[in-house]
Amino acid sequence: MLVNQRKLRIEWGQCDPAGIVFYPQYLIIFDTSTGWLFERTGLSPSAMRKKYQIVGLPVVEVGARFVMPCRFDDEVEVESEVSEWGRSSFTVIHRLKRDGQLALDGFEKRVWAGPHPDRSGAIQARPLPAEIIASLSDPTGATTIAIHDSNKPKSEK
Amino acid sequence: MLVNQRKLRIEWGQCDPAGIVFYPQYLIIFDTSTGWLFERTGLSPSAMRKKYQIVGLPVVEVGARFVMPCRFDDEVEVESEVSEWGRSSFTVIHRLKRDGQLALDGFEKRVWAGPHPDRSGAIQARPLPAEIIASLSDPTGATTIAIHDSNKPKSEK
Amino acid sequence: MLVNQRKLRIEWGQCDPAGIVFYPQYLIIFDTSTGWLFERTGLSPSAMRKKYQIVGLPVVEVGARFVMPCRFDDEVEVESEVSEWGRSSFTVIHRLKRDGQLALDGFEKRVWAGPHPDRSGAIQARPLPAEIIASLSDPTGATTIAIHDSNKPKSEK
Amino acid sequence: MLVNQRKLRIEWGQCDPAGIVFYPQYLIIFDTSTGWLFERTGLSPSAMRKKYQIVGLPVVEVGARFVMPCRFDDEVEVESEVSEWGRSSFTVIHRLKRDGQLALDGFEKRVWAGPHPDRSGAIQARPLPAEIIASLSDPTGATTIAIHDSNKPKSEK
Numbered sequence: 001m002l003v004n005q006r007k008l009r010i011e012w013g014q015c016d017p018a019g020i021v022f023y024p025q026y027l028i029i030f031d032t033s034t035g036w037l038f039e040r041t042g043l044s045p046s047a048m049r050k051k052y053q054i055v056g057l058p059v060v061e062v063g064a065r066f067v068m069p070c071r072f073d074d075e076v077e078v079e080s081e082v083s084e085w086g087r088s089s090f091t092v093i094h095r096l097k098r099d100g101q102l103a104l105d106g107f108e109k110r111v112w113a114g115p116h117p118d119r120s121g122a123i124q125a126r127p128l129p130a131e132i133i134a135s136l137s138d139p140t141g142a143t144t145i146a147i148h149d150s151n152k153p154k155s156e157k
Numbered sequence: 158m159l160v161n162q163r164k165l166r167i168e169w170g171q172c173d174p175a176g177i178v179f180y181p182q183y184l185i186i187f188d189t190s191t192g193w194l195f196e197r198t199g200l201s202p203s204a205m206r207k208k209y210q211i212v213g214l215p216v217v218e219v220g221a222r223f224v225m226p227c228r229f230d231d232e233v234e235v236e237s238e239v240s241e242w243g244r245s246s247f248t249v250i251h252r253l254k255r256d257g258q259l260a261l262d263g264f265e266k267r268v269w270a271g272p273h274p275d276r277s278g279a280i281q282a283r284p285l286p287a288e289i290i291a292s293l294s295d296p297t298g299a300t301t302i303a304i305h306d307s308n309k310p311k312s313e314k
Numbered sequence: 315m316l317v318n319q320r321k322l323r324i325e326w327g328q329c330d331p332a333g334i335v336f337y338p339q340y341l342i343i344f345d346t347s348t349g350w351l352f353e354r355t356g357l358s359p360s361a362m363r364k365k366y367q368i369v370g371l372p373v374v375e376v377g378a379r380f381v382m383p384c385r386f387d388d389e390v391e392v393e394s395e396v397s398e399w400g401r402s403s404f405t406v407i408h409r410l411k412r413d414g415q416l417a418l419d420g421f422e423k424r425v426w427a428g429p430h431p432d433r434s435g436a437i438q439a440r441p442l443p444a445e446i447i448a449s450l451s452d453p454t455g456a457t458t459i460a461i462h463d464s465n466k467p468k469s470e471k
Numbered sequence: 472m473l474v475n476q477r478k479l480r481i482e483w484g485q486c487d488p489a490g491i492v493f494y495p496q497y498l499i500i501f502d503t504s505t506g507w508l509f510e511r512t513g514l515s516p517s518a519m520r521k522k523y524q525i526v527g528l529p530v531v532e533v534g535a536r537f538v539m540p541c542r543f544d545d546e547v548e549v550e551s552e553v554s555e556w557g558r559s560s561f562t563v564i565h566r567l568k569r570d571g572q573l574a575l576d577g578f579e580k581r582v583w584a585g586p587h588p589d590r591s592g593a594i595q596a597r598p599l600p601a602e603i604i605a606s607l608s609d610p611t612g613a614t615t616i617a618i619h620d621s622n623k624p625k626s627e628k
Contacts, residue, residue, distance in 0.1 A: 012179070012506065012516075016170060016174070017173070017174065024344075031336075031337070031338065031482075031484055032483070035482070045483075055332060058334075061379050062376075062378050064377075065375050073515060073516045168349070169346070169370075170342050170346070176592070179502075181499045188495065192325070192326065212489060216537055217537050218534075218535070218537070219534065219535050223531050223533075229360070230360045326487055329488045330487070330488070331486045338484065
């Protein structure tokens with residue numbers, strides 16, 4: 001699988017009175033890390049939503065294990081990759097490391113979801129496009145998806 | 158003016174490594190306090206949105222002064238009231254007290270906003286309904302707005 | 315076990331552009347719900363920290379399953395209870411319901427932790443006090459812990 | 472003055488059901504932007520705290536004006552600089568731009584604060600070091616502060 005890496009600095013407002021990261025903040029990091037992983041397809045989030053007519057990637061299950069605390073000012077690295085593809089769902093695993101050592105790991109199981117055809121405001125799982133699976137399964141990251149219309153992602157918003 | 162009062166307990170996740178509330182958390186408290194103040198009209202947020210066809214009350218200006226820090230486990234009281242009515246904007250002031258002493262105060266200037274008639278996704282300021290002004294200007298809180306259709310707020314969502 | 319129940323209103327700032335709760339916000343709700351469960355011992359968080367010389371209840375594992383989305387203005391109920399006691403760790407399970415139906419459930423595995431005797435800033439797992447286990451295992455909630463010194467919890471901060 | 476510039480991508484979890492950034496999130500951006508501005512002195516936050524024996528830079532006043540909303544996936548730029556130096560306080564102004572246009576601006580008035588000599592847990596304003604003022608007043612950013620002891624910032628934590 002393609003592994004996306006991000007470097008982050010732990011911020012003051014992410015930490016609690018014990019001086020360590022308040023744990024729900026790590027789930028916010030998971031959420032944005034999944035976003036950056038999916039950009040490795042070559043599509044920005046808004047371009048991906050437009051191209052495939054999806055409303056998002058809602059989370060149906062999440063889990064994390066905390067091995068070592070992180071503190072304000074720590075530089076950390078997040079590695080994210082898809083660990084499993086279902087028909088319309090997939091699981092992303094995240095590893096957060098400090099000085100090369102695992103601080104925590106976790107997963108998000110998400111659904112590829114479009115608007116429900118009948119019920120306004122509701123969503124419906126959709127089959128994952130083969131090219132999305134191919135792109136994020138390629139460890140080299142070379143398989144990116146072309147946008148077939150003439151607009152650039154930024155102008156689509 | 159009608160003053161709405163809320164009692165809150167400062168939560169662990171609202172505090173920073175110095176052991177005091179991370180200041181943007183107070184603005185989140187302002188936001189929810191304005192929400193509860195407007196419920197004193199007798200309308201839930203969703204009922205108010207439906208009745209007047211507004212999209213929300215976007216903030217155009219905010220300010221706060223921090224006098225005394227609050228810590229995890231502190232019981233605090235928030236007092237909120239409209240300090241000024243414009244044609245389509247208004248200002249809410251908030252005072253947060255601990256043990257009866259002022260910890261911070263601040264204001265939010267907001268706009269009564271509906272969807273823009275021409276530009277999809279954009280908003281447009283609308284004149285404030287006289288009954289909203291009357292209701293939140295009545296210090297006794299007795300002036301509540303009736304919902305004229307037969308649906309209860311909860312069933313409107 | 316003792317089940318603690320809280321009623322909450324979903325706030326505007328907890329929701330995302332899809333109009334539903336941004337999932338890490340549920341973990342913040344878990345964290346505060348564990349806090350309120352432990353207050354059923356009769357001890358405030360600061361009184362508990364002082365009495366037992368602990369620094370907190372750090373989370374070592376967390377998980378959640380999302381069944382049904384919640385939206386701004388929804389009234390929800392959270393039920394929390396300890397599902398398992400270890401020697402120095404314990405698991406709290408949380409169920410969040412809307413209109414009596416399960417919206418999500420999850421767990422937090424936490425450690426009863428004091429300051430490390432040798433390493434400044436580090437923590438060490440401690441044996442859970444029998445009276446804490448007894449108090450939160452009593453389904454009636456009648457078993458509360460007396461504070462033996464003359465100070466009230468609020469004056470201890 | 473020295474102007475620090477950061478480029479950010481607006482994240483999903485920073486936005487509300489109206490699809491725009493929930494305004495307290497901008498104050499979190501202010502807080503981290505002040506942190507990065509002060510790193511232009513050449514000192515990491517932990518190195519600065521150690522060198523000058525301060526506990527932090529608590530905010531005593533904040534204000535912001537919102538001109539134009541930002542949305543998920545927007546690329547924005549934040550410019551931050553000190554606008555005024557007091558004896559022990561200072562004001563940082565922030566401008567957040569999207570596509571070169573001002574989306575919002577604001578300020579934070581902060582205090583250079585050390586531990587109170589007599590009251591445990593309390594803080595006391597301290598005179599701002601001349602070299603900090605000099606470093607952040609130099610528009611070229613060339614005036615950085617040397618760390619005089621042999622430890623590197625990262626090893627001080």
